[in-house]
Amino acid sequence: MKLTEAKQQFISSWGAFGTHWGINRTMAQIHALLLITPDPLTQDDIMEQLNISRGNTNMNIRELINWGLVERVLMTGERKEYFSAEKDIWKVVKQIVKERKKRELEPMLKLLDQLEEVEGDKRDKNIKAFVDIVSSIKKLGHQADKTLDVMIKAEENWFVGNLVKLFK
Amino acid sequence: MKLTEAKQQFISSWGAFGTHWGINRTMAQIHALLLITPDPLTQDDIMEQLNISRGNTNMNIRELINWGLVERVLMTGERKEYFSAEKDIWKVVKQIVKERKKRELEPMLKLLDQLEEVEGDKRDKNIKAFVDIVSSIKKLGHQADKTLDVMIKAEENWFVGNLVKLFK
DNA sequence: ATATATTTTCAAAAATTTTTGAAAGTTCGA
């Protein structure tokens, strides 16, 4: 397979992959493009390579920056802004985990804390079923939260080495 | 908080939560409803409680069954079908992991295997950048795949106990 | 200060996903 075709495939699959994770196609594609491009790109480079509009490009680059996956790069003597993605995949994964934990897991756990306090007799079948589920999700969620905290701090070698050994 | 309100909140948050994970709102809401309801429900019960159409209900129940999260229950002497969700959250999580691994991770790893074989001189900066990223994603992906395999087989106690200890 | 290059915004359009509901299909008891 030629590089051009391979790049194209990578970008398009990464985009499709993203949609299974609540990330929009274009954002994932821009990320993919920046991942496989050794030098930083401008907004115009991205527009041209992915065939998308200026507004769309701008919006999704900004979102990638919010997620901490892409950064602005200033080239000396150049007016334009350049963009570059973190290339260390372990760092990328940790960053995504960190953000999703903050944006999704933590708010969910807060809600479950409230829902667990539902009024009424715990011997009532309906109340019991509700509290049981809420409590068990909460428990597993808090466990996952702690585990992810440690993962976020871990080095790749440590993680892969120990975890795989443990899981043998 | 009253049970009715708490249920409502749980269902609606679970739905919103689902959309961040590429699952449609209604499917997640039906799942939530079945999770907190002690007895199996019919299609009509679900339609009524969530205020959704017959077709929508039918389609999403089927999808939940495909995911292995809900099962048909036959009530003796009843013509109607009833539906019930697995209530053990650890089992639910393992089932979701199992399915997503099969549907998403494994195809992605297959693609990366192909993309790694890109033609051309590895000293070319562009080829090198491409192969480096593809290889590192592949490596981490395969590692994750193995880890998830063990997790799928694990008991909750084992998992929580060991993993949390390891991560201290 | 002005002109020009560049980035950002956002209302409207396009694309995509989800939902509806009526019709077709199936099952099962009498």
Next chain:
DNA sequence: TCGAACTTTCAAAAATTTTTGAAAATATAT
């Protein structure tokens, strides 16, 4: 075998999400 109860399908409608592109805002060189 018939008919009622129930389930499934799917084209069209509705809702939602994404994209566009032109105008506004901002930054910078002269």
